[in-house]
Amino acid sequence: MEDMIKFGIGFVTGRPNVCKIINGTYERLINQFKDYDKNVELTIFILFDLGYQYTTRVDFYGIIPNVYKDIKVRYITPEDIEEEKKKLIGKEILSKQDTELFFGHGHAKGRNTLMYYAKKYKMDYLLFWDDDEYPVACIKNKETKEVIWKEQDNIARHLKYIENSDITIGYHCGYISPIPYVELNEEIDEKLFKQYIEAISNEVVSWDSIREKFVKDNGITYADHDIADGKGAYIQKNEGKGNYVVGSTLCLNLKNIDKIPAFYNPEGARGEDAFFSIGFTDTKIIKVPVYHFHDGFLKYTGIIRRNYPKTLRKIKATDEEVEQRFLKASRGWIRYKPLLLYITDNENYKEKIKINHEKLKKSIPEVNKLFHDNAFDILLEDFEQCEKNVQKHYNEFVRVNEIWDKLKRM
Numbered sequence: 001m002e003d004m005i006k007f008g009i010g011f012v013t014g015r016p017n018v019c020k021i022i023n024g025t026y027e028r029l030i031n032q033f034k035d036y037d038k039n040v041e042l043t044i045f046i047l048f049d050l051g052y053q054y055t056t057r058v059d060f061y062g063i064i065p066n067v068y069k070d071i072k073v074r075y076i077t078p079e080d081i082e083e084e085k086k087k088l089i090g091k092e093i094l095s096k097q098d099t100e101l102f103f104g105h106g107h108a109k110g111r112n113t114l115m116y117y118a119k120k121y122k123m124d125y126l127l128f129w130d131d132d133e134y135p136v137a138c139i140k141n142k143e144t145k146e147v148i149w150k151e152q153d154n155i156a157r158h159l160k161y162i163e164n165s166d167i168t169i170g171y172h173c174g175y176i177s178p179i180p181y182v183e184l185n186e187e188i189d190e191k192l193f194k195q196y197i198e199a200i201s202n203e204v205v206s207w208d209s210i211r212e213k214f215v216k217d218n219g220i221t222y223a224d225h226d227i228a229d230g231k232g233a234y235i236q237k238n239e240g241k242g243n244y245v246v247g248s249t250l251c252l253n254l255k256n257i258d259k260i261p262a263f264y265n266p267e268g269a270r271g272e273d274a275f276f277s278i279g280f281t282d283t284k285i286i287k288v289p290v291y292h293f294h295d296g297f298l299k300y301t302g303i304i305r306r307n308y309p310k311t312l313r314k315i316k317a318t319d320e321e322v323e324q325r326f327l328k329a330s331r332g333w334i335r336y337k338p339l340l341l342y343i344t345d346n347e348n349y350k351e352k353i354k355i356n357h358e359k360l361k362k363s364i365p366e367v368n369k370l371f372h373d374n375a376f377d378i379l380l381e382d383f384e385q386c387e388k389n390v391q392k393h394y395n396e397f398v399r400v401n402e403i404w405d406k407l408k409r410m
Contacts, residue, residue, distance in 0.1 A: 005038055007159060008123035010045045011131055012110030014052020017301065018131040019062035024304035025135060026067045032156040040159070043072040043123065045114055049105035050078070076117055084116075093410070094403060101396060102403045108263035108272035111247065112400070115260070116407060123254055125162050127155065129292075130248035134303050137223035137291035138173050138312065149308040150228045157290040158251040161233055165286040166259040169236075170249030173223040174312070175296035177205060178329040180322045181219035181314040182370065184211075189366055196363035199356050200333045200379075202340060203244040203274050218314040227289045236285040243280055247273040249292050259283045262404035266386055266393040270329075271336030275397055278343055297325060317370040327375055334360070334379050338387040342394060353387055 009029075011018050022044060033040045044067075048060040063073060085099040094102070103113050111128065118126040135154040138147050154170065162168045179197070184190040197207045213219050226232055236243060250273070252260050261279025263272040293303060297315050315322060341352050360380055368374045386393070 003039075005040045005159070006043065006122060006124045007040055007155065008043045008045055008118045008121070008126040009155070010047070010111075010114040010118065010126055010128050012047050012049075012105075012107070012114060012128070013060070013131040014049040014055070014105075015131045015298075016055060016059035016062065017298065018046065018048075019060065020301060020304050021129075021131065021134065022067060022073075023062070023064050026071055028135065028151065028153075029155055030070045032153045036156070041072070042070070042155070043074060043121065045074050045076060045117060045126075047076040047105070047110050047114055047117075049110070051105070074117070074121070076113065081113060093406060098399070098403050101400055102262070102407075106265070107247070107270055108265040108275070108400075111263040111272060111276075112404065115252070115254075115262075115404075118252075119254055119257065119408075125159065125251055125253055127158055127251040128248045129154075130294075132295045132298055133172070133248060133292040134295065135291075136293050136303060136308075137228035138220075138293055139225050139228060140217070140222040146310045147222075147308070147312060149303075150223070152228065152290050152292070153230075154249065154290050154292065157230060157288050158249070161286045161288050162251050162253050165235075165284045166253050166256045167245065167283060167285045168251040168288045169245045169285060170251075170288050170290040170292060171223070171227060172246070172249075172294045173221050173291050174293040174300075175219070175315060176221045176294050177210065177213075177219075178296045178325045179205075179210060179219070180297075180317040180319070180326055180370075181214060182317055184214060187317070188370060192363045192366040195359040196367050199359040199363060200330050200337070202271065202333055202337070203277070204246060205333070218312075220312050223291050228291055230289050232289045234287050236287055243283075243285065244277040245273060245285065247276075249288075249290065251288075257408050262401045264397045264400045266336055266339060266389070266396075268331070268382075269335035269339075269386070270332035271340060274336070274340055275343075279401055297322060323371045323375070330376065330379055331382055334383050335386045337383065338390045339393045339397065342390045343397075357383065 029042060046060060050057060081103050085103055088094045088099055089096055103109060135152045137150045137152055139150060141148055158168050182188050194207050197210055213221060261276055264275040265272040338353060342349050345352060360383060364376050364379060367376050
């Protein structure tokens with residue numbers, strides 16, 4: 001038997017749903033290595049945020065005893081984070097301001113904190129896994145139109161490729177985007193909705209991809225049969241600013257930690273994976289043939305218990321809580337759009353900011369018609385505020401990577 005492989009699974013979470021995922025999948029995680037020729041030790045890291053859904057810490061301690069038989073579980077509590085920050089300040093490794101910028105909760109700080117702890121506990125690899133994703137692929141039967149479900153060896157497939165790369169990234173199926181399904185030109189004017197999507201669009205979300213899913217599959221992304229069977233791994237071309245990955249199923253080779261940048265997002269924004277990707281320098285990335293089903297509206301949590309539906313329904317804007325999910329996502333995207341443009345196309349930054357502002361201004365009233373109030377008006381304020389602070393956000397983006405470089409050398 002070869003030396004132990006220490007494989008970390010990281011959850012940055014604010015939803016107790018994470019316990020259901022771990023309880024419902026731990027046997028599958030262990031079974032992936034039954035006939036494996038190497039000794040793999042799994043450690044699950046749980047960094048929970050009590051402010052996200054106003055939960056209590058008891059909500060995150062619902063993991064059943066059986067999980068602990070074969071898997072290590074490490075909670076990263078608010079007290080742990082504060083203690084670690086004090087140590088780094090006391091040893092004069094970081095300033096208080098630096099610790100506040102790097103450690104904590106939220107999309108980027110949470111991932112940075114998990115990377116730090118994975119390094120501290122000497123993990124070889126770390127897989128980020130979001131709390132609304134399940135290791136299963138949904139494939140559409142071409143004849144019956146019913147859904148075929150195929151469970152995925154998500155850890156084993158990443159491990160197969162991560163040993164000879166710096167980063168591996170898997171695929172998503174299901175409800176990839178929190179944009180609800182709408183009937184174009186019936187519920188909403190397509191031209192104006194197109195302008196709205198273009199205004200909030202980013203390296204992953206685009207109008208063409210959204211429209212295709214609406215027209216073809218009611219807003220659902222179905223898995224490719226061959227990819228779900230583990231065929232078709234390939235090396236992503238390293239094209240610098242255009243070589244983007246997403247934040248889950250994202251696996252990091254911590255043996256090659258110098259090739260791993262830090263995460264960043266402006267306060268209240270998303271984009272942590274975009275700014276992570278911008279930091280790549282000669283980073284070898286392999287696209288791994290494995291899926292996670294993204295339950296973006298948490299309408300199919302029964303999948304964790306193998307309650308597989310025969311069909312997947314449209315998630316309409318009128319569904320309960322969908323408006324808030326869509327609004328929250330839109331605000332998160334628009335708040336990092338100025339910095340994304342500033343970094344990736346600085347030469348045309350002012351012109352693109354002006355165009356983006358106009359698209360928002362014209363399209364928001366149309367989007368508001370889908371709901372009961374004018375909640376989406378706030379996006380203009382968000383956008384203008386983040387545009388004013390773009391230089392500050394850029395300086396933070398640079399600094400957070402300098403901090404991570406210091407911590408890597410510890």
